[in-house]
Amino acid sequence: MIRHLTPADYREMPWANGKGVTVEMLRVDGPSGLLYRLSRASVVENGDFSIFPGIERNLTVISGPGFGLETDRLTLQARPLIPLAFAGDIAIRATGVTAPSDDFNVMTARALQYPEVAVHAAPAVLPAGGTLAIFALQAGFVNETAVGLYDLIVTDEAARIDGQFIVTRIFA
Numbered sequence: 001m002i003r004h005l006t007p008a009d010y011r012e013m014p015w016a017n018g019k020g021v022t023v024e025m026l027r028v029d030g031p032s033g034l035l036y037r038l039s040r041a042s043v044v045e046n047g048d049f050s051i052f053p054g055i056e057r058n059l060t061v062i063s064g065p066g067f068g069l070e071t072d073r074l075t076l077q078a079r080p081l082i083p084l085a086f087a088g089d090i091a092i093r094a095t096g097v098t099a100p101s102d103d104f105n106v107m108t109a110r111a112l113q114y115p116e117v118a119v120h121a122a123p124a125v126l127p128a129g130g131t132l133a134i135f136a137l138q139a140g141f142v143n144e145t146a147v148g149l150y151d152l153i154v155t156d157e158a159a160r161i162d163g164q165f166i167v168t169r170i171f172a
Helices: none
Strands: 002-005 011-014 021-030 033-043 055-063 067-070 075-078 084-087 093-095 101-109 113-120 124-126 131-136 140-142 145-147 152-155 159-162 165-171
Touching (some): 002 145, 021 152, 055 113, 055 165, 131 159
Antiparallel strands (some): 002 152, 033 101, 055 084, 055 101, 067 075, 113 165, 124 159, 131 152
């Protein structure tokens, strides 16, 4: 089964900490709550990230210069088109924000196998396995279906991609 979502299908919602807005593209819940969620957000200033107990996060900057992420004992760099994983239940804050940066976020329940997140900029064939979430960073094609900027294709089938995409494989 292939599902094609466009920005018209997404919904905006406030951040859990109330300091920004998230564009939720896809959310799947199980009996105990969130299994996984894909979203976009903008980091426009230094500040605390929302805390999500029991959740693993993966963030990929899709526009802008990026920023730092800091905890009491850890410093990370969120750079353009490089997926960055971190725990959702630690106090972490954005630092060194010099200009707005938009990011693509993957949140998964800690009980799940950690998702695979990669940026693809050349034609590729993605084998079946788990749930593939293919997020378009430009107009392109997935299995010969035209997709626009920020469209999302969700499938449990193999997929042939041509364009620039963030590909997430989720095992739920």
